[in-house]
Every structure is written in structure tokens, then in C-alpha cells.
Amino acid sequence: MATSAASGVMNPLIGKFTKLMGDEYKKLKGVRKGVAFLRDELSAMNAALEKLEFMEKLEPGTKDWRDHVREMSYDMENCIDDFMKDIGGADASASADFVKRMSRRLKTLKVRHRIAGEIQELKARAVEANERRLRYKIDDCNTSCGSVDIDPRISVMYKDAAGLVDTDGPKKEVASLLAVTEKKLKVVSIVGFGGLGKTTLANQVYDDLEGQFDCKAFIPVSQKPDMPRLLNSLRLKLGINESSGICEVQDIIGQLRKHLANKRYFIIVDDLWDEEAWDIIRCAFPEDGNGSRVIVTTRVEAVAISACSYHYEHIYKMKPLSSENSRRLFTSRVFGSENKCPSNFEEVSNEILKKCGGLPLAIITIASLLASRRERSRNDWENIRNSLGAQFSINPTLKGMRSILNLSYMNLPLHLRTCFLYPGMYPEDYEILRDELVRQWMPKALSVICMEQIWRTLG
Ligand SMILES: Nc1ncnc2c1ncn2[C@@H]1O[C@H](COP(=O)(O)OP(=O)(O)OP(=O)(O)O)[C@@H](O)[C@H]1O
Ligand SMILES: [Mg+2]
Known part of the structure; x- marks a missing residue:
């Protein structure tokens, strides 16, 4: 970069x-x-x-x-x-x-x-x-990774991303943790390494169960949350319209508590990083015995434990995908409707998947990269396999994931790399409006052809 x-x-x-x-x-x-x-x-x-x-x-x-x-x-x-x-x-x-x-x-x-x-x-x-x-x-200097044009199929593949694998079991487990036998407010934590699918799972459970609650909201937190902004956005999501100049955290919390009192609510607090943030957010959730539920997703075990008040049995630990499910996800992403790996690619595919360690984000990133190659060549796949750190499957660290993402970035054509860097200007978890982003790209004199390609990719 x-x-x-x-x-x-x-x-x-x-x-x-x-x-x-x-x-x-x-x-x-x-x-x-x-x-x-x-x-x-x-x-x-x-x-x-x-x-x-x-x-x-x-x-x-x-x-x-x-x-x-x-x-x-x-x-x-x-x-x-x-x-x-x-x-x-x-x-x-x-x-x-x-x-x-x-x-x-x-x-x-x-x-x-x-x-x-x-x-x-x-x-x-x-x-x-x-x-x-x-x-x-x-x-x-040798250019080991050549520039590739974006294959028009890639947008279709991203739409196929809706094809999640192996979610039924985890969904059932989380739903059973949330079961409404207890009337007390219950917090369930989903914990696991980055890219394992915590947010995806929480979303799935949210979609399945939201009908059972009087009100619901999904709030992304991120590493350095702007607390007034975050609580204000929760206020809006819950449909609290009382417009007032309120911007003090305790006043917003007061409003939220008043709104949620005597309701059965379901809130997802996604991507929580520290206990201090939780100590503030939790104040907005009254405990009044209506069977309300909160799901917290986090990468940090200590945060997961603290969020569910040391009820270890309320924690769901994410597991990596099994090798069979990893292969299903990979094959559907790379080969699309063919949904079958040609025999001469089987071995190299298995080796790539081994290095991904069952991490959906790693599998999807590599699969999208391979799907975007104009021509499918075993040699090319072997080069990509060699670029993946061998240690990743044993010890999936953030560094390992970064190297997988970096590989994918390095394979973008130059003009798309520049576009790709723009979202980095926004704070984490900020909602980026498509038109606004495109307006930022325009003055950088991106060629018409390039803009056309981007529009096509964005669908
Ligand atoms: N079961 C699954 N099947 C297919 N794809 C999945 C599955 N779970 C997650 N993914 C995909 O993997 C990627 C990462 O998932 P997600 O964002 O949910 O991970 P996360 O654990 O919340 O990561 P982070 O800690 O960074 O927030 C997403 O693109 C998602 O669509
Ligand atoms: Mg997440």
C-alpha cells in the first residue's frame, strides 16, 4: 500500500x-x-x-x-x-x-x-x-502477481454470498440460550476470532426471533465508540422520535430506559471491544422481568464473560467451519453454478482450504480472488497457495488474516486499489453512503472505463 x-x-x-x-x-x-x-x-x-x-x-x-x-x-x-x-x-x-x-x-x-x-x-x-x-x-523486478481485470461474474458471486453454510446448528444453539423461559433480562455473548461469523450468526438469530419481541435493534459498537452517537442511533432505531437537543449520555440513557420499560426488547450489541463501553451501554437496558434479550458479539473473551455477568453458560463460542462445510462454501464461491471442483484442482483446493483453517472470511476472500482470475490455471492457484502463511490454520492470528486480505488487495488492478483505500477515511462501522463514496472518487480523474467497471461491480 x-x-x-x-x-x-x-x-x-x-x-x-x-x-x-x-x-x-x-x-x-x-x-x-x-x-x-x-x-x-x-x-x-x-x-x-x-x-x-x-x-x-x-x-x-x-x-x-x-x-x-x-x-x-x-x-x-x-x-x-x-x-x-x-x-x-x-x-x-x-x-x-x-x-x-x-x-x-x-x-x-x-x-x-x-x-x-x-x-x-x-x-x-x-x-x-x-x-x-x-x-x-x-x-x-519479477511481478509475481499480475493485474487482473475484474470478472463480471464477481458481482454475481457476491450476491451468492447469501448462501451461508452450516448455520442451522449454531442458530439453534444460540436460540436455546435465549429461550424465554426466564423472565429476567438475559444477555448472551457470542465470542470468537475475527471473521469467524459472529455478526452473521447474530443477524440470523435476529431475523428468526425478532417477531417474538415488542421492539428490537441492532447496534454496531466498534473499537472506539462515540458513545453519544451510538446511543442516539439506538434511540432512532427504536423509533424514539422525541426530538430534543439532548446530547448528554445520561439523558439519552434516561430516554432509552423510559422507552424500553415494560416492553419485551431484543437488542444485538455487535462488535464490543471493552468492558468500559459495555458498562455504559448496559445502563440503557432496564431489567424489568419481561423476558427481554440482548446478544453481545465480541472477539474478546473477557468482554464476553463480563457482558453476561459471569454466567459462563450464557456464552456461545464460535467454531471454525468443518472441512466439509469449508469446501462447500469455497466451491460454491469459485465455481458458482457448476458447484463442483474439477479433479485437477482438487488437491490444490484442499491445500488452500487447509490454510484457511475453517475461517469463513478467509475462505470467501481467497475464493473471490480465485473466481476473479480471467483464466483458471493450476499454476496460478499453486502460487496463491504458496503465498498463504502455513501457520494460519494452526494459529489464526490477525496478522495471518491480514496477509490473506493483503493478497486479495494486491491482486486488484491499480485504479480499483485507489478506490478501495477511500473507505479507510471513514470511522469504523460508519455507514458509508454509496453515492457519497462515488462522489469522492470522481475528482480523482478516474477514467470513464474505470467508473463503468466500478458501477458494474457495485451492481
Ligand atoms: N456460515 C457462513 N457461511 C458462509 N459465509 C459466512 C458464514 N459465516 C460468516 N460468513 C462470511 O464471513 C465473513 C465474516 O463474517 P462476520 O463478519 O460475521 O465475522 P465476525 O466474526 O463478525 O468478524 P469480526 O470479528 O471482524 O466482526 C462475512 O463475509 C460473512 O458473510
Ligand atoms: Mg462482526
């Missing part, structure tokens, strides 16, 4: 150099030559940077070169911005006024001298960086 950031800086910079070569700057005779030189040098470096984006691991020397180029690009951009400001404003329109103003300014020896000096200095840095590029043979 660091390389992506580097070429992300480089592209606008090359654009600025191209602008300086345009008609409106043609009076800058001496400077234009230097600018043309810099643009060509940067374009060559950018091509190398783009190539590096497809590589998972970089040699230390290559990494250094990439970081060096990134720093240099920032400096160059600052310098060019100052330069444009000096000669008439960053928004250099082609107005006659501007050209006159600029050429008048350039006549002052001081400005001309400074600009010429700076261009010389930038040239020296660019030459040095390009020489290092040749020295490190960066252009010869």
Missing part, C-alpha cells in the same frame, strides 16, 4: 509538470526545458513504482528507493506549488492577464534566478533517483 501512496503522489505531480509545459507557460523559456526533463524522469520512475505495486514483498534496497522517491515527490510538489504561486497563483488559468503578470514577474532577475536554481536542484535529485533505479535493477 505504501507504493500505492507513492504513485498516488507522483501522478498529480506529473500532471503539474505537464501543465507547466502548456501554452499558458510558454514564456518560461529557460524553465520549460528543465520542466520537460523532470516530467520525463518522473514518468520513468512512476512506471517503475506502478510495477512495484503488484509486488507483495520488496527488497530493502527497493523499499528504500520507493520511500526516497515518495519524499522527493512531496518536496517537488511543494516547490512547484510555491513556484506557481510566485508567478501568479496556483490556479493558473490561461487568461491573458495571467500571462502578462507572469512574464512581468519573470523579468525580475531575483525570481528567475531562484526558479532556475530550484529546477537545477530538482533535476539533480531526479537524476540521482533514476540512477539508483537502474542500479537496483528495479525495472527487472
